Amino acid sequence: MSIILLKKAEDLINKCTAHTRESGLTFDWVMTLTDELGYPSASMISASRADGTNWIAFCTGVSANKPNRIRKDPRACIYLFENKSFTGISLIGKTEIITDLEIKRQMWYDELADHFNGPEDEGLCVLMFKPERYNIFIDYQTIQGEFIK
Secondary structure: OHHHHHHHHHHHHHHOOOOOOOOOOOOEEEEEEEOOOOOEEEEEEOEEEEEOOOEEEEEEEOOOHHHHHHHHOOEEEEEEEEOOOOEEEEEEEEEEEEOOHHHHHHHOOHHHHHOOOOOOOOOEEEEEEEEEEEEEEEOOEEEEEEOOO
16 A cells, blocks of 8 residues: 555646646645755745656755755755645755756746846755655555665
């Protein structure tokens, strides 16, 4: 059963990004990082692209709070949830800040134009999250574990 739930979680992750969002899905992403005083700090964020539980990419400003916190402590928790189905996917891992132009081009989506002048904008970066552990609640069942990479 845990393999089935893990596969469902991967499918949801892949369907809930800016590049692949399916109509009717009402999932939200939250990223939790350690703040300047060492406390957890959670905020909403949109995923750009994902490769299941291998990686999830997010776009933000280079000088924003998230990259500043990641520079001090790359550990993060990503939570994908939907109230309506009472589904939650909690992933714990590390995040890398990427400013490579080709990666920024791959992760770019139209809504970013409200904040940046295209993928070439030097103020844009990609936060590449790589999960190490999971706690998943789907179909009123919970599974926990570690990813073997």
